[in-house]
Amino acid sequence: MTTAAHIRRELDAVTIRFAGDSGDGMQLAGEQFTSATAVAGNDLATLPDFPAEIRAPAGSLPGVSAFQIQFASTDIFTPGDEADVLVCMNPAALKTNLNTVRRGGTIIVNSDAFTETNLKKAGYAVSPLDDESLKEYAIHKVPIETLTIEATKGLEIPSRTAKTCKNFFALGLMYHMYQRPMEETLAFIDAKFLAKTPLIAEANKRVLNAGWNFGDTAELGSGFVVPPARISPGTYRNIRGNDALALGIVAASVRSGLPVFLGAYPITPASDVLHVLSQYKHFGVRTFQAEDEIAGVCAAIGASFGGGLGVTISSGPGIALKTEALGLAHMTELPLLVCNVQRGGPSTGLPTKTEQADLFQAIFGRNGECPIPVIAAATPADAFESVYEAARIAIKYMTPVFFLSDGYIANGSEPWKIPDPDSLPPIDVNFVKTGETVQPYERDPVTLARRWVKPGTPGLEHRIGGLEKADKTGNISYDPDNHDKMTRIRAEKVARIAQEIPPTETAGDPDGDVVVVGWGSTYGSIEAAVRAARLRGVRAAHVHLRYLNPLPSDLESVLRRFRKVLVPEINLGQLSFILRGKYLIDARGFNQVRGQPFKVAALTQAIMNLSEET
Amino acid sequence: MSDHDLPGGHDEPLPKYTKDDFTTDQDVRWCPGCGDYAVLATVQKLMAELPVRREDHVFVSGIGCSSRFPYYMNTYGFHTIHGRATAVASGLKITNPNLHVWIVTGDGDGLSIGGNHLMHLLRRNFDVTVLLFNNRIYGLTKGQYSPTSELGKRTKSTPMGSIDYPLSPLAVALGSGASFVGRSYDVDGKHLSGLIRQAWEHKGTSFIEIYQNCNIFNDGAFTSVTEKASKDAAQLRLEHGKKMLFDGGRKGIAFQEGRPVVITLGVDGTEEDVATHDAFDADISRAFALANVQVPEYPTPMGLLRAVSRPTYESLLHAQIDEAQKKKKADLHALLHGGYTWKVEDH
Ligand SMILES: Cc1ncc(C[n+]2csc(CCOP(=O)(O)OP(=O)(O)O)c2C)c(N)n1
Ligand code: SF4
Ligand SMILES: [Mg+2]
Numbered sequence: 001m002t003t004a005a006h007i008r009r010e011l012d013a014v015t016i017r018f019a020g021d022s023g024d025g026m027q028l029a030g031e032q033f034t035s036a037t038a039v040a041g042n043d044l045a046t047l048p049d050f051p052a053e054i055r056a057p058a059g060s061l062p063g064v065s066a067f068q069i070q071f072a073s074t075d076i077f078t079p080g081d082e083a084d085v086l087v088c089m090n091p092a093a094l095k096t097n098l099n100t101v102r103r104g105g106t107i108i109v110n111s112d113a114f115t116e117t118n119l120k121k122a123g124y125a126v127s128p129l130d131d132e133s134l135k136e137y138a139i140h141k142v143p144i145e146t147l148t149i150e151a152t153k154g155l156e157i158p159s160r161t162a163k164t165c166k167n168f169f170a171l172g173l174m175y176h177m178y179q180r181p182m183e184e185t186l187a188f189i190d191a192k193f194l195a196k197t198p199l200i201a202e203a204n205k206r207v208l209n210a211g212w213n214f215g216d217t218a219e220l221g222s223g224f225v226v227p228p229a230r231i232s233p234g235t236y237r238n239i240r241g242n243d244a245l246a247l248g249i250v251a252a253s254v255r256s257g258l259p260v261f262l263g264a265y266p267i268t269p270a271s272d273v274l275h276v277l278s279q280y281k282h283f284g285v286r287t288f289q290a291e292d293e294i295a296g297v298c299a300a301i302g303a304s305f306g307g308g309l310g311v312t313i314s315s316g317p318g319i320a321l322k323t324e325a326l327g328l329a330h331m332t333e334l335p336l337l338v339c340n341v342q343r344g345g346p347s348t349g350l351p352t353k354t355e356q357a358d359l360f361q362a363i364f365g366r367n368g369e370c371p372i373p374v375i376a377a378a379t380p381a382d383a384f385e386s387v388y389e390a391a392r393i394a395i396k397y398m399t400p401v402f403f404l405s406d407g408y409i410a411n412g413s414e415p416w417k418i419p420d421p422d423s424l425p426p427i428d429v430n431f432v433k434t435g436e437t438v439q440p441y442e443r444d445p446v447t448l449a450r451r452w453v454k455p456g457t458p459g460l461e462h463r464i465g466g467l468e469k470a471d472k473t474g475n476i477s478y479d480p481d482n483h484d485k486m487t488r489i490r491a492e493k494v495a496r497i498a499q500e501i502p503p504t505e506t507a508g509d510p511d512g513d514v515v516v517v518g519w520g521s522t523y524g525s526i527e528a529a530v531r532a533a534r535l536r537g538v539r540a541a542h543v544h545l546r547y548l549n550p551l552p553s554d555l556e557s558v559l560r561r562f563r564k565v566l567v568p569e570i571n572l573g574q575l576s577f578i579l580r581g582k583y584l585i586d587a588r589g590f591n592q593v594r595g596q597p598f599k600v601a602a603l604t605q606a607i608m609n610l611s612e613e614t
Numbered sequence: 615m616s617d618h619d620l621p622g623g624h625d626e627p628l629p630k631y632t633k634d635d636f637t638t639d640q641d642v643r644w645c646p647g648c649g650d651y652a653v654l655a656t657v658q659k660l661m662a663e664l665p666v667r668r669e670d671h672v673f674v675s676g677i678g679c680s681s682r683f684p685y686y687m688n689t690y691g692f693h694t695i696h697g698r699a700t701a702v703a704s705g706l707k708i709t710n711p712n713l714h715v716w717i718v719t720g721d722g723d724g725l726s727i728g729g730n731h732l733m734h735l736l737r738r739n740f741d742v743t744v745l746l747f748n749n750r751i752y753g754l755t756k757g758q759y760s761p762t763s764e765l766g767k768r769t770k771s772t773p774m775g776s777i778d779y780p781l782s783p784l785a786v787a788l789g790s791g792a793s794f795v796g797r798s799y800d801v802d803g804k805h806l807s808g809l810i811r812q813a814w815e816h817k818g819t820s821f822i823e824i825y826q827n828c829n830i831f832n833d834g835a836f837t838s839v840t841e842k843a844s845k846d847a848a849q850l851r852l853e854h855g856k857k858m859l860f861d862g863g864r865k866g867i868a869f870q871e872g873r874p875v876v877i878t879l880g881v882d883g884t885e886e887d888v889a890t891h892d893a894f895d896a897d898i899s900r901a902f903a904l905a906n907v908q909v910p911e912y913p914t915p916m917g918l919l920r921a922v923s924r925p926t927y928e929s930l931l932h933a934q935i936d937e938a939q940k941k942k943k944a945d946l947h948a949l950l951h952g953g954y955t956w957k958v959e960d961h
Contacts, residue, residue, distance in 0.1 A: 300707030456621025465693025
């Protein structure tokens with residue numbers, strides 16, 4: 001007899017999805033699978049998808065939490081349009097996640113959870129395991145809870161506790177199915193449980209192994225192999241966007257020699273940046289959990305005034321509260337890093353879902369003529385480099401800078417080739433020194449930045465504030481010509497940041513039918529879709545913008561090399577509106593606001609359709 | 615990040631300052647007769663006397679007539695936005711604890727739009743001093759009622775009289791955990807200067823309510839308390855360790871069942887019955903009771919109500935940073951390589 005272990009099919013790419021109740025540990029299972037997959041040398045992309053409620057009633061539809069990962073032997077750009085395998089811990093998870101599985105895909109269900117009560121909670125009159133409704137899928141009913149309790153027999157723990165280990169059973173099973181190494185997870189279990197609750201550590205390890213062994217003996221189809229991807233040499237780690245963001249800020253602090261001051265008020269999905277940075281006190285990072293978002297940004301402005309690197313982070317509603325203070329930072333020309341980890345809006349919107357609808361807010365959302373540079377991260381790992389760049393520009397140009405991330409980048413992860421800190425661009429800080437004679441609003445001729453004077457420096461006492469300034473002296477001025485002049489100078493200073501922007505890169509054809517212009521976390525879906533469209537004969541290219549204000553000086557000429565311009569965004573058409581307004585170019589939007597990344601297939605179709613228009 | 619290059623707190627000998635050294639070349643834009651002038655003169659004079667280098671002072675304000683104050687002080691200054699001076703000052707003080715940070719705010723700026731930040735500044739206990747100019751009106755916006763305006767007050771926005779119950783700034787401060795709370799008024803330079811000096815000496819957030827006359831929109835709001843003829847009877851001058859006597863020693867405050875009661879000596883009691891002011895009382899109840907009394911039922915308390923000692927926010931934060939730095943090296947390379955890493959070789 002040939003067992004599954006003997007015949008392994010090689011696959012280029014696989015998408016799997018763990019789904020269960022919020023209390024079932026699906027995020028943990030997904031993160032562990034991600035680490036093991038990174039170790040196996042695959043390229044990967046992840047999509048955690050969890051509910052806004054901390055604990056919706058167990059077994060209910062709103063309580064379902066899922067984690068999707070695509071991994072491949074080639075470059076991968078997205079967490080996958082459709083899952084090849086769905087691991088389903090209860091009926092509610094099946095109900096809410098069935099539409100994420102490809103027709104013909106595999107569904108592994110924890111059959112123990114398909115009780116009458118749970119079925120009722122999920123709104124099933126008849127168990128879907130007993131009727132015909134799943135006939136297009138390969139269904140494997142596995143009594144995961146029973147097998148979990150069995151695996152922990154002999155350990156002195158109550159069966160209720162034992163049952164909580166069931167996510168490790170599912171994980172072990174998937175490890176077997178895709179032949180992932182388990183060492184990392186075994187070490188993780190020890191690190192997390194061994195010291196405090198050695199019995200739980202032992203139980204989890206036994207259950208993980210039981211899951212693996214079950215895969216070995218059960219007929220779950222063949223095992224699969226996804227060979228390592230060809231990845232450029234270097235040292236890698238897997239990184240989430242929020243972690244990359246925090247590290248980028250610390251790197252900017254180290255390279256500039258300025259202490260970080262983070263003023264923030266907790267808000268999903270930005271809070272983790274506060275949590276992570278508060279662990280970096282050994283880098284001199286001062287985190288200040290303010291009473292609200294206004295206090296957070298104002299304290300950061302105070303820190304910058306004092307000669308520190310003022311940083312504030314938040315998400316949509318909190319960013320709205322910061323608006324007035326951003327005007328103050330612009331007017332007083334102090335460096336300030338403002339990070340918006342965007343979520344679904346408006347108002348409280350969809351707190352745990354992703355969206356890109358705050359671009360207008362970042363570019364325009366203030367009273368008066370108040371341009372603020374805007375920089376966006378494209379992927380979780382890119383958050384490191386791009387936030388570092390945002391900080392560099394804030395300091396060099398003495399201006400607040402918006403840094404845009406979003407929920408998908410924040411919680412998603414990917415392998416990151418760790419850069420050598422010394423290779424990061426330098427950040428020069430040039431405080432006015434005692435004895436120098438400068439006026440508070442004298443400017444650098446190239447950048448138009450004013451000089452930075454730390455309070456405490458003798459002989460340079462001066463006052464700044466939100467009232468209009470007289471040119472050079474910075475004294476209050478109500479003079480009409482002066483206001484006109486100063487408004488233009490401040491705008492020109494921000495416009496000159498274009499001189500920092502490298503030439504626009506096009507991925508794909510240098511000219512032709514369709515150029516797809518994106519920004520932010522749509523990077524992966526656009527790249528995959530452009531590649532797919534090119535394979536189908538379209539002359540297309542992908543331009544992904546890191547700098548959204550100002551735009552690159554060469555952008556218009558690059559776009560004009562193509563017949564059509566497509567702008568996919570997870571909003572109702574914000575960048576496309578700006579490109580149309582700025583360049584009088586017929587930029588077409590491809591827009592969805594579903595709280596989810598784009599599906600590559602839909603985007604590819606949009607490119608195909610546009611290429612066929614004359 | 616080390617703090618070695620933070621300016622401030624120098625050891626060089628202190629220059630001899632005069633009031634003029636703290637005066638800027640900017641035209642003062644307050645209305646003639648405004649109480650703000652008197653406060654400015656008092657503060658400028660006091661600055662020349664304090665053993666602090668001029669460049670180490672920073673005046674941070676919000677928005678309002680009173681908040682123009684920093685423009686007239688020849689120190690570092692930041693005229694921020696309405697209600698937020700407290701928040702800006704917090705970040706500044708954390709970033710450079712060597713600086714002497716002064717917050718200038720108004721009854722609208724500090725207690726209305728900025729009420730939340732004020733409360734949190736006070737409980738955190740940064741070593742800063744808050745000067746709250748209370749004129750019981752919005753001056754800069756030309757005369758609307760404020761959170762300290764009396765009930766029934768007719769203003770532009772309350773033509774039939776205010777129906778908002780006013781708050782006591784001192785009670786708010788005490789309730790927020792302020793470690794130093796006092797009151798003075800614009801035209802008594804000596805008293806005001808003495809109280810501000812005590813506040814500067816206090817380690818922690820000092821809160822001073824300054825009665826300030828707005829002669830344009832709320833003239834005479836405090837006349838009954840401050841005018842020469844009646845002030846002895848209308849003010850309770852609080853001094854630590856002294857009896858709470860007023861009206862030339864004819865009257866005093868006694869505490870009966872925890873409540874303040876006015877007694878006339880020789881009529882309803884003797885000096886024995888009059889309470890002695892303990893400004894450093896660990897129990898807050900008497901201070902809180904005094905924060906809620908005023909003319910005409912009681913004399914209005916003036917001076918230091920209460921001061922207690924508590925670690926400052928910035929000292930606690932920097933102690934944590936020092937501790938973290940002792941335990942762990944700030945190595946960026948190591949930080950970036952944190953967690954599980956793997957090598958991809960050339961192929
Ligand atoms: C966000 C915002 N809202 C409103 C105003 C208008 N405004 C300026 S000062 C002020 C009230 C000032 O009152 P107060 O703090 O008592 O200061 P005063 O002028 O009496 O010294 C108001 C409402 C503003 N500048 N900013
Ligand atoms: S309006 Fe009142 S508070 Fe303002 S400057 Fe004039 S007198 Fe002073
Ligand atoms: Mg006022």
